[in-house]
Structure formats: C-alpha cells, structure tokens
Amino acid sequence: MSRSTQENAAAIEAAIAANDERAFEASVAGMSPFEAKNLLVSYAKEGDRASARTLLNAGRGNPNWIATRPREAFFLLGAFSLEEARRALSLPLGLAGMPQKAGCAERFQAFLKAHDGEPGAAFLAQAYDYLVGEGFAADDFVQEWSQGIAGCEYPMPDRILANTEAIVNRYLVGAVCDGQAPAEPVDLFATEGGTAAMCYLFYSLKCNFLVNPGDRMALMTPIFTPYLEIPHLNDYDLDVVNINATTDTADGEHAWQYPDSEIEKLADSSIKLLCLVNPSNPPSYAMDERSRKKLVEVVQKHNSNLLIITDDVYGTFVPRYRSVFADLPRNTACVYSFSKYFGATGWRLATIAMARDNLFDELIGKLPEAKKQVLAARYQSLTDDIARVRFIDRMVADSRLVALNGTAGLGTPQQVQMSLFALQELMDKEGVYRTQMQQLVTDRLACLWKSLGFTLEPDPLRAGYYSVIDLGLWASRLYGDDFATWLKKNYASLDIVVRLARDTGIVVMDGPGFDAPDWSVRVSLANLDIDAYEQIGTHITALLADYAEVWKADKAK
Numbered sequence: 001m002s003r004s005t006q007e008n009a010a011a012i013e014a015a016i017a018a019n020d021e022r023a024f025e026a027s028v029a030g031m032s033p034f035e036a037k038n039l040l041v042s043y044a045k046e047g048d049r050a051s052a053r054t055l056l057n058a059g060r061g062n063p064n065w066i067a068t069r070p071r072e073a074f075f076l077l078g079a080f081s082l083e084e085a086r087r088a089l090s091l092p093l094g095l096a097g098m099p100q101k102a103g104c105a106e107r108f109q110a111f112l113k114a115h116d117g118e119p120g121a122a123f124l125a126q127a128y129d130y131l132v133g134e135g136f137a138a139d140d141f142v143q144e145w146s147q148g149i150a151g152c153e154y155p156m157p158d159r160i161l162a163n164t165e166a167i168v169n170r171y172l173v174g175a176v177c178d179g180q181a182p183a184e185p186v187d188l189f190a191t192e193g194g195t196a197a198m199c200y201l202f203y204s205l206k207c208n209f210l211v212n213p214g215d216r217m218a219l220m221t222p223i224f225t226p227y228l229e230i231p232h233l234n235d236y237d238l239d240v241v242n243i244n245a246t247t248d249t250a251d252g253e254h255a256w257q258y259p260d261s262e263i264e265k266l267a268d269s270s271i272k273l274l275c276l277v278n279p280s281n282p283p284s285y286a287m288d289e290r291s292r293k294k295l296v297e298v299v300q301k302h303n304s305n306l307l308i309i310t311d312d313v314y315g316t317f318v319p320r321y322r323s324v325f326a327d328l329p330r331n332t333a334c335v336y337s338f339s340k341y342f343g344a345t346g347w348r349l350a351t352i353a354m355a356r357d358n359l360f361d362e363l364i365g366k367l368p369e370a371k372k373q374v375l376a377a378r379y380q381s382l383t384d385d386i387a388r389v390r391f392i393d394r395m396v397a398d399s400r401l402v403a404l405n406g407t408a409g410l411g412t413p414q415q416v417q418m419s420l421f422a423l424q425e426l427m428d429k430e431g432v433y434r435t436q437m438q439q440l441v442t443d444r445l446a447c448l449w450k451s452l453g454f455t456l457e458p459d460p461l462r463a464g465y466y467s468v469i470d471l472g473l474w475a476s477r478l479y480g481d482d483f484a485t486w487l488k489k490n491y492a493s494l495d496i497v498v499r500l501a502r503d504t505g506i507v508v509m510d511g512p513g514f515d516a517p518d519w520s521v522r523v524s525l526a527n528l529d530i531d532a533y534e535q536i537g538t539h540i541t542a543l544l545a546d547y548a549e550v551w552k553a554d555k556a557k
Contacts, residue, residue: 044501059507063526066343070420076120080111081146099146105138127423148412155409160190164419171422176312176323185356190410193348194337204395209371213237220276221515256283258291267302279314279463282522286318286461308332316341317463329355342421349418360391444525451537472519493519504539
C-alpha cells in the first residue's frame with residue numbers, strides 16, 4: 001500500500017472519528033425516529049451556518065405538493081356560504097345569520113353562473129351535476145356544504161356529516177378496495193388525521209375490554225413507529241409478536257413481503273389484535289395477493305376472532321390497490337388519511353371505516369356480564385340501551401371522554417374539504433391526478449437509486465413514497481461481505497445517519513427505528529424536488545467509500 005494511500009485513509013479515518021460523536025448518537029438511539037429526526041435537523045443546521053450548502057431533509061413524510069382544484073372549490077364555496085349567511089341576516093360590522101336550506105340548490109347554481117370562469121367554479125358545477133346524477137338530494141348536500149364550511153354548528157351527526165359519509169364511502173371503494181364495493185354497508189368516523197384515528201382505536205379497544213394488559217397482539221413489520229411504541233405504553237402493556245417481511249427477490253434484494261411461516265404465527269388464537277400499515281412504512285410496498293390470501297385463510301380457519309387495524313394511507317400510490325379491509329371486512333377497522341395523496345397534512349383529515357356487521361361489536365356482545373355492567377356505567381349518558389351502541393359510536397364518545405360526546409366530531413369545514421378531495425377522484429374517470437401523483441414519486445425514486453448506482457425495475461406493488469436503503473446489503477454488493485462484516489463490527493448503524501446530517505446537511509431516518517434491517521435508512525420521496533435525490537444518493541455513496549478506505553487501510557496494516 002503506497003504512503004499516499006495510507007495517508008489518505010488515515011485522514012478519512014480521522015474525519016470519521018471527529019464527526020462520530022458517541023454521546024450524540026447515544027441520545028438519538030434512545031429516541032423515536034421522528035423525535036430523532038428533529039434533533040438531526042438541528043445538527044445539520046449547525047453545519048449549514050458554516051457553509052453555503054442547503055439542508056435536505058429527507059426524513060419528513062410531509063409532501064411538497066398540494067391538490068389545487070379541490071382547494072379552489074373550497075374557497076369559492078366559502079364565498080357562497082357567506083352570501084347565504086347574509087341573505088338570512090345582515091347587520092352592521094359583519095354580523096350575519098346562518099345559511100338556510102330552502103331553495104339553496106337553486107341559489108347555488110345561480111351563484112356558479114355569476115362566477116363562471118373563476119377558480120373553483122367549474123369544479124363545483126361538475127361536482128353538483130355528479131352528485132345529482134348519483135341520486136343525492138341537491139338541497140341537502142348544498143346545505144351541508146354551505147353550513148359546514150361556515151363552521152356555524154357542531155357536527156351533526158357527530159361521527160361524520162351524512163353526505164360527506166356517502167361521498168367518502170364511494171371514494172374509499174376506489175382508493176382501498178380496487179373499485180369493488182364491500183357486500184356489507186360501511187360506516188365512517190371522520191377523525192383529526194390518521195394519528196387521531198390510531199389513538200381513538202387503541203383507546204376504545206382498551207375501554208371496551210377488547211384488548212387488556214398482557215394480551216398478545218401482532219405487528220406486520222417494518223411498520224410506522226407509533227404502532228411499535230403504543231402497545232408498550234403503560235396504558236396498554238401488550239405482548240407484541242412481530243410478523244416480519246423477510247422475503248427476498250431472486251437476485252437477493254428485499255421484496256418486503258411476508259413468508260407463509262410468518263403469517264402462520266397468526267393462527268395462534270391467543271393473538272387478539274393485528275396492526276399493519278399497507279402499503280408499508282417505510283418499505284412502501286403493498287402486500288401481494290399471495291400474502292393477502294394466506295392471511296385470509298389463517299384468520300378464517302384458525303383465528304376468526306382476530307381484530308385487525310389496517311392503515312392504508314399510501315394505498316392510492318399503488319395501481320389497483322386492494323386492502324385487507326376488502327378481504328376481511330368483519331374483522332377489520334380501516335384507517336385512511338387524506339394527508340399524503342392530496343398534500344393536506346395541515347388539514348388533519350382521515351376516516352376510520354368499519355363494516356356495519358363487524359367482529360368488534362360481536363365480541364363486545366359476548367363480554368362477561370360484569371364487564372358489560374362496567375360499560376353500561378361508562379356510556380350511561382348516551383342512552384338507556386348501552387348494548388345497542390356500536391363500537392364505532394363508542395369511539396366517537398371516547399374521543400371526548402364520553403361526557404363531552406355532544407360536542408364530538410371533526411370540524412365541519414374540514415369535512416367539507418374532505419368531501420371535495422373525494423369528489424375530485426370520483427369525477428376523474430381517467431385517473432389523471434392519480435397517474436401524475438404516482439409518476440411524481442416514481443421519478444424521484446428512480447433518480448435516487450440511479451445516483452446510488454442501481455436501476456429499479458418496475459413493480460406494481462411499490463408505492464415509492466419512501467425507500468429503505470439497506471446499507472449493509474449495499475456494502476456487500478459494492479465492496480464484498482468482508483467489508484460489510486467489518487463495517488457492522490466497528491461502527492454503529494447511526495454513524496452514517498449522523499455523518500450525513502453533520503457533514504452534508506442531509507437528514508434521513510434510521511431504519512431500525514421502524515424494525516427495518518440494521519444498517520438501513522429511510523428516505524422520504526415526498527418532500528424534496530427530484531434533483532435533491534441525486535445529491536442524497538451521491539453523498540451516501542461517497543460516505544460508504546470513505547468507510548471502505550478505512551477498511552482497506554485496516555487490512556493493509
């Protein structure tokens with residue numbers, strides 16, 4: 001080995017050591033990946049101050065796009081609502097009445113004609129014609145929109161507004177059921193984003209004795225970190241079994257699917273609850289048909305009382321996506337958020353979908369009498385016939401600690417925007433928006449992997465919203481198994497995450513925080529422009545090359 005090569009390797013080793021702040025890494029390792037991400041952003045900004053580089057935060061799942069047409073419709077609809085309010089009552093200093101129902105549809109049509117050509121007008125006219133054609137009563141939905149967008153009444157019904165529920169139900173058929181409506185009616189609970197939906201589900205499962213401390217539950221991993229963390233809180237204290245996506249492709253890449261042997265763990269009837277994110281977060285792959293069929297078989301033959309929560313927020317990024325909810329509707333509560341697809345994280349829009357005939361209600365009905373008495377006391381302010389209060393309505397009450405059930409529900413302006421988002425998709429018969437959205441993330445993903453030196457083959461199951469880069473696997477491919485073994489022996493998996501933040505201003509998330517493989521990172525394809533992903537791949541490649549130089553120097557000693 002030449003003297004200059006040795007000196008170069010020594011310089012790289014010194015640089016790595018200088019930036020390898022063990023105390024910082026130890027603090028990050030003990031945190032949730034999302035809290036760690038915030039700390040890494042601060043760490044990256046320290047380096048920004050001393051250079052002209054730009055912070056590239058690929059740790060965020062917040063998209064950098066928005067759906068404009070439903071928003072234009074929302075703002076124009078607000079103008080109509082104010083006209084309706086002033087028509088009911090108009091006093092000085094902006095005091096108006098409440099929009100009235102009688103004749104509102106006719107006035108709405110006149111309003112749209114008067115505002116023809118303005119942003120949102122064509123969308124609203126198309127939406128009006130679509131809903132009338134689908135059998136919706138015009139005065140009913142126009143009244144719901146005009147009062148709802150004004151936010152002048154508590155939500156009624158509190159679970160979800162009637163027309164909003166019907167519209168969103170139709171949307172979900174395409175979004176998560178591959179266009180095939182479930183045989184049984186489906187009820188919805190509108191929530192403050194998918195995070196609220198998760199909280200409400202776990203809380204009501206506990207309150208209604210469907211899960212109890214010490215019970216066994218399963219997680220299909222890798223998975224969104226809160227699903228890993230919530231079961232271990234002292235509120236729940238559940239015994240968790242992991243169902244691991246460990247299948248590989250023919251060339252040794254991760255396929256992110258579930259072997260039969262993993263799904264067969266669910267045949268154990270002591271497992272009461274299963275949670276999955278599908279398409280997965282962070283791998284961003286939909287469960288394949290083989291795995292779905294295996295899951296259905298195991299549940300139906302061996303564990304028919306298994307309760308399932310499926311989080312399908314990324315389903316619209318996969319062509320012809322089909323949820324577990326479509327296959328096992330009686331067992332399943334489906335969480336769907338509008339935040340990613342429509343660029344609406346700040347709106348906090350989601351729903352919990354449940355079949356009207358469901359296992360949750362059945363198991364509550366089979367509880368021992370002593371527990372039924374506890375629940376009768378809990379929900380006594382709702383009705384004198386507690387047995388008839390369904391689980392989905394108990395969640396509504398529990399979301400306001402029961403005592404405030406009369407003021408429960410997602411804000412009505414939010415529900416109006418939700419219905420407009422759903423209508424965009426229902427009216428887009430050619431799927432133009434969905435095609436554009438899927439292509440946007442696909443192009444970013446391809447750019448990232450090209451800069452890493454790989455070409456991704458098309459995969460109809462890949463959502464592409466995130467990408468997991470298995471640095472251990474990649475190190476073996478580039479420099480051999482000996483290097484990968486040395487890397488894992490001598491450095492913590494967080495080293496490269498911390499070095500990227502400190503040295504390059506790039507923030508990614510540590511894969512093991514999602515139960516992804518050791519020495520893996522999650523890159524969000526949602527929140528940066530395409531050129532940024534070329535920079536990210538280039539810097540990751542360069543960092544691995546730095547480690548390889550140290551390894552080569554080690555071998556030469």
